[in-house]
Amino acid sequence: MKVQSNNFIPAAQIAIHDVDLQTAVSFGTNSGFTKRQAAMFAGGEAHGQALRQQAAAIKRHALNHLADLLEQAEANMQANGIQVLWAIDGEEANQHVLEIARRHDVKSVVKSKSMVTEETGLNHALEAADIAVLETDLGEYIVQIGGETPSHIVAPIVHKTKESIRDLLVAKANMPPTDDPGEMTQFARQLLRERFLAADMGVSGGNFIVAETGSIGLVSNEGNARLTTSLPRVHVALVGIEKIVPTVADYALLTQVLPRSATGQAMTVYTSLINGPRQPGETDGPEHVYVILVDNGRSHIYTTAYAEALACIRCGACLNGCPVYQVTGGHAYGWVYPGPIGAVITPLLTGLENASPLPYASSLCGMCKEVCPVDIDIPRMLLDLRHDLVEMGQGGAVWNVGMRAWAWGNSAPGRFVFGGKVAARAANWLKPKSLPGPLGGWTKYRNTPKFAPKSFRQLWQEREQERKGVR
Amino acid sequence: MRTSPGEGVRIAMSSREAILGKLRERGEVPFPAAVPVEAHRHVVPLADTSGAGLYGRFLQEASQAACIIHEAASGEAAIDAILQIVGEDTTISAWNPEYIPLPGLAESLAQANIRLVGEDASVRVGLTGVHAALAATGSVVLLSGNGRPRAASLLPPIHIAVVSATQIVPDLESWWTAQKEAGLDQLRQHSNVVVITGPSRTADIAMQLVMGMHGPRELHLVLLTGPA
Numbered sequence: 158m159k160v161q162s163n164n165f166i167p168a169a170q171i172a173i174h175d176v177d178l179q180t181a182v183s184f185g186t187n188s189g190f191t192k193r194q195a196a197m198f199a200g201g202e203a204h205g206q207a208l209r210q211q212a213a214a215i216k217r218h219a220l221n222h223l224a225d226l227l228e229q230a231e232a233n234m235q236a237n238g239i240q241v242l243w244a245i246d247g248e249e250a251n252q253h254v255l256e257i258a259r260r261h262d263v264k265s266v267v268k269s270k271s272m273v274t275e276e277t278g279l280n281h282a283l284e285a286a287d288i289a290v291l292e293t294d295l296g297e298y299i300v301q302i303g304g305e306t307p308s309h310i311v312a313p314i315v316h317k318t319k320e321s322i323r324d325l326l327v328a329k330a331n332m333p334p335t336d337d338p339g340e341m342t343q344f345a346r347q348l349l350r351e352r353f354l355a356a357d358m359g360v361s362g363g364n365f366i367v368a369e370t371g372s373i374g375l376v377s378n379e380g381n382a383r384l385t386t387s388l389p390r391v392h393v394a395l396v397g398i399e400k401i402v403p404t405v406a407d408y409a410l411l412t413q414v415l416p417r418s419a420t421g422q423a424m425t426v427y428t429s430l431i432n433g434p435r436q437p438g439e440t441d442g443p444e445h446v447y448v449i450l451v452d453n454g455r456s457h458i459y460t461t462a463y464a465e466a467l468a469c470i471r472c473g474a475c476l477n478g479c480p481v482y483q484v485t486g487g488h489a490y491g492w493v494y495p496g497p498i499g500a501v502i503t504p505l506l507t508g509l510e511n512a513s514p515l516p517y518a519s520s521l522c523g524m525c526k527e528v529c530p531v532d533i534d535i536p537r538m539l540l541d542l543r544h545d546l547v548e549m550g551q552g553g554a555v556w557n558v559g560m561r562a563w564a565w566g567n568s569a570p571g572r573f574v575f576g577g578k579v580a581a582r583a584a585n586w587l588k589p590k591s592l593p594g595p596l597g598g599w600t601k602y603r604n605t606p607k608f609a610p611k612s613f614r615q616l617w618q619e620r621e622q623e624r625k626g627v628r
Numbered sequence: 629m630r631t632s633p634g635e636g637v638r639i640a641m642s643s644r645e646a647i648l649g650k651l652r653e654r655g656e657v658p659f660p661a662a663v664p665v666e667a668h669r670h671v672v673p674l675a676d677t678s679g680a681g682l683y684g685r686f687l688q689e690a691s692q693a694a695c696i697i698h699e700a701a702s703g704e705a706a707i708d709a710i711l712q713i714v715g716e717d718t719t720i721s722a723w724n725p726e727y728i729p730l731p732g733l734a735e736s737l738a739q740a741n742i743r744l745v746g747e748d749a750s751v752r753v754g755l756t757g758v759h760a761a762l763a764a765t766g767s768v769v770l771l772s773g774n775g776r777p778r779a780a781s782l783l784p785p786i787h788i789a790v791v792s793a794t795q796i797v798p799d800l801e802s803w804w805t806a807q808k809e810a811g812l813d814q815l816r817q818h819s820n821v822v823v824i825t826g827p828s829r830t831a832d833i834a835m836q837l838v839m840g841m842h843g844p845r846e847l848h849l850v851l852l853t854g855p856a
Binding site (some may be wrong): 181184185188199200204207208211214215217218220221222223224227228236237243244245249293294295296299312313314317318319322338339341342343345346349350353354369370371372378379380381383384386387398403405406407408409410412413414417420422423424425426427428429430431432433434435436437438439440441442450452456457459460464465 | 642643644646647648650651652653654657658659662663664665668669671672673689693746747749764765767772773774775776777778779782800801804805807808812815816817818819820821822823824825826827828829830831832833834835836838840841842843844
């Protein structure tokens, strides 16, 4: 997927004036935020916090041993009859999928929700090879027929109102007009079911890989992930290398913390663990199962001070809680992953120079860390990325000269006092309505403050002198 | 395959080696303070783990998850409940009755002229047993295998799962602990393990909850409380 993150500010400005988007995103994020809060702390505040700490420890421990766990998972998956492939980047991942499709004479593909295939642009690669590909998660299907991209990690069409979804289904899928979400859902169920039954290959993501059993963990409420991994004769799962967890006990905890954080459910409707292709005697299930372990920049992140970002389990809680995401929606972020975690991993995966506004797309209020089920310190990483941007000279020439002048002026008491006096005199004499240049942003919505007649230093010195006088 | 630059010599290095190599390039671990979690917390703390406590909690949680519950004090009552849901239908998608803990079920269905098929996308009702039921979340665990097609719990709009009260365990964590004690190799024989909590649903359209998106829109739990 093309990176358009440097467009963040104009894109956000457009989003802020989009009434439909504002209505839909504000409702969706508030709903998600409230439900998470209730579910995460259903067993009490202390218990909920302890669960977060355990989830955080599990993921970090797994990352500490990532290379070994990947090898263990590979061996166990192979023992289960799963074919394991490795992809260093998105292009190689897509090549693997195309090669598998050729090997099994695949004409049509059904997909369940996968963010990593958004990274690799798999749908385009399949279409270019004349293979029909259909998204089957209801939200992703609507995204696909609308020619859009998902705007939220777990709620892909959180930016759309019921009315705009209706119009799209009527225009693109010949749905008989209805305003009832139940009827829309039934319509989509029938349409997609036919395609499921005819598909040759199912493509899924993977929420977890359990190293000790060589299994793929998937969560789904609609059931499309089950259909995708049960009906077609070939199943391919594309999974980021950071999704490995060591044991089934780790998995059991994480697979319950994930839905609590994402949708406020104790458990998703279908919590699946796939151990391999159909066994002798089974009448359904895929004959071939492939897992593609996708790096696409993750091993690079692993070697940096941002390795913590790899602990993310993609629940979307930080999006729902973020005051910036709440008003911009997801598309303004310009790539696959929006919101606070997107503001961290987009620059890391696509290059800081391609996403330089994102580290600033935050008020650093800290909500993202507070709601994160694995306690990722997103504000710390956003600050460090800002630091990296300045080191790269991305601060802008005026900014850099200005900061240097500021530093010079403030690094000696004489210069500081003199500068203050000059500024106060000039300001009180000129009485500007707005400040010049980039400082104008401050006074656009505020009155220019008057300088006090005496500076704090002056007042302090006078006070000290008075005290001495009294003594 | 990636190649590393050389003087006209292409030294092939697999992506596998490249990825593992890059990860191992980082000498020290990224999170020195992180230790493995030994005593995993139960996500839902259960106060009462007696048989009656688990039963009550399972009923409560399964209802909350929008399951329709039919308590049956005897095997006959359970079979009656199943026949009532099946109604006039003459074909259902089902597991082999030997995996459903109701003796006489196969005969009763045959008497009612109900034909059992494995996977058929056109039938209205699917009938399965379960491997276990989880009190903490009102879930049922289904393992795939010979005579246990996934389709029966997935394709029809109505899924009936027969659960014996003796199959109720506290939660997912304790079920996995038991599997581990029994040997995970045994569990890996089952190509698919699914924990089902209520009927299929979506809230993608304006956050409004709708049942039956891709899987069943009704999940009936026939809960056998007495002897089969």
